[in-house]
Amino acid sequence: MQVTVEKPEQGLEHKMTVTFPSGDLNANIEKRLNEVRRTVKMDGFRPGKVPLSVVKKRHGGQVRQEVMGDALQKAFYDAVDQEGLKVAGFPAFDDLKDADGEVTFLARFEVYPETKLPDFSKIKVEKINAEVTDKDVEKMIVRLREQRSAWKPANGNKKAKLGEQVMIDFVGKLDGKPFDGGAGENVPLELGSGRMIPGFEDQIVGMKKGEEKAIDVSFPEDYRAEHLKGQTVVFDITVHSVMTKELPDIDEEFVKSFGVEDGTEASLVEEIKSNMIKELARAVESKNRSVVLDALGDAVDVEIPKALVDQEINNLMKRAAQNLQQQGMNPDDIKMEASQFEEEAKKRVTLGLVLGDIIKVNNLEASEDDINAYIASQAASYDDPAEVVNWYAENPDAKNEIRAILLEEKVAAKILSKANVSDVTKAFDDVVGSAA
Secondary structure, X not given: OEEEEEOOOOOOEEEEXXXXXXXXXXXXXXXXXXXXXXXXOOOOOOOOOOOHHHHHHHHHHHHHHHHHHHHHHHHHHHHHHHHOOOEEXXXXXXXXXXXXXXXXXXEEEEEOOOOOOOOHHHOEEEEEEOOOOHHHHHHHHHHXXXXXXXXXXXXXXXXXXXXXXXXXXXXXXXXXXXXXXXXXXXXXXXXOOOOOOOOOOOOOOOOOOXXXXXXXXXXXXXXXXXXXXXXXXXXXXXXXXXEEEEOOOXXXXXXXXXXXXXXXXXXHHHHHHHHHHHHHHHHHHHHHHHXXXXXXXXXXXXXXXXXHHHHHXXXXXXXXXXXXXXXXXXXXXXXXXXXXHHHHHHXXXXXXXXXXXHHHHOOOOOOXXXXXXXXXXXXXXXXXXXHHHHHHXXXXXXXXXXXXXXXXXXXXXXXXXXXXXXXXXXXXXXXXXXXX
């Protein structure tokens, strides 16, 4: 096999001309045709008895194309190994010639760039510190009570406030005439929830049971119904009741509903605080890892292969489409452009390249013990930890994702040990709410 490599003065795309004997190619075509002959069905012939000449006439072109494709792939990667090249993405084959006992083709492909690792001591990182306070626990208990709250009718002529619920009838009119979809009876509405168009809920604030009122509301310019976009309409509102949210008492029944067997408030507080500490630790670790990796990406200047960026864009688009479908969106209605994902794809590819080099240079690895310990830690939050552990054991891809996370943690720790680090203290809600 003869190989000639043309390296660019700039950029990552290489050209390589490969020539190899076609003798094996023709033999493989003949072999494949005989395989086809054994299975092909044709009127007038028993299975396996179709003449080879007939098989060649009908299937020769396709078989030759398939065998040629396999041969080009093998020749290309043999040549790449011979030349010691690291190919990024997939090659494109041009100028195919098959004559005089030889096959010659030109391959165009990109190679991985040489990355220069940054000086970790010059990377600036704001490391997050946080702790769970008694106030955080109190707020969490209030949230848990709100999740199990019930709406109770208010007494007397109470005026509705934001955060309270009203039961209403409404009729919308455009130019004095009711319009489709603009009416409802006995509709429960929490004021301030943002369920209705802007201005609707605000004008019900202050109304009382039995009160009627006409309000003017303008539909947004981007409203889904074409005939209502930007239109100002009148809604006739009738309030049937005003309801306030009643939180449950922290009694034995409430406490036991969270799996705290002794039913005491003190035990509930202890259980909640323990869970919050675990959640915060995970969130802090995740957030700090993201901060470090973002700083690393900003510190690296490397030319990235377009083929890898295109692959990552495709992956991001597929993931986004899957998420939208899981939210109930019709696949035919999903419209996305590759340009929407280009910057994120470049960031991910750049980071992936430099992470790989850091892992290699520092001999970092995530052992099976590391992975199993991580899984056990995650499983401990579930009712049946063994079920979670077994699920990971049966899903290698999920375990590989954990391996990647653990390697990122090790890289982040390596950088933090040398970086210019400043500590910043944040509240529980700020960290958990923005955890990566």
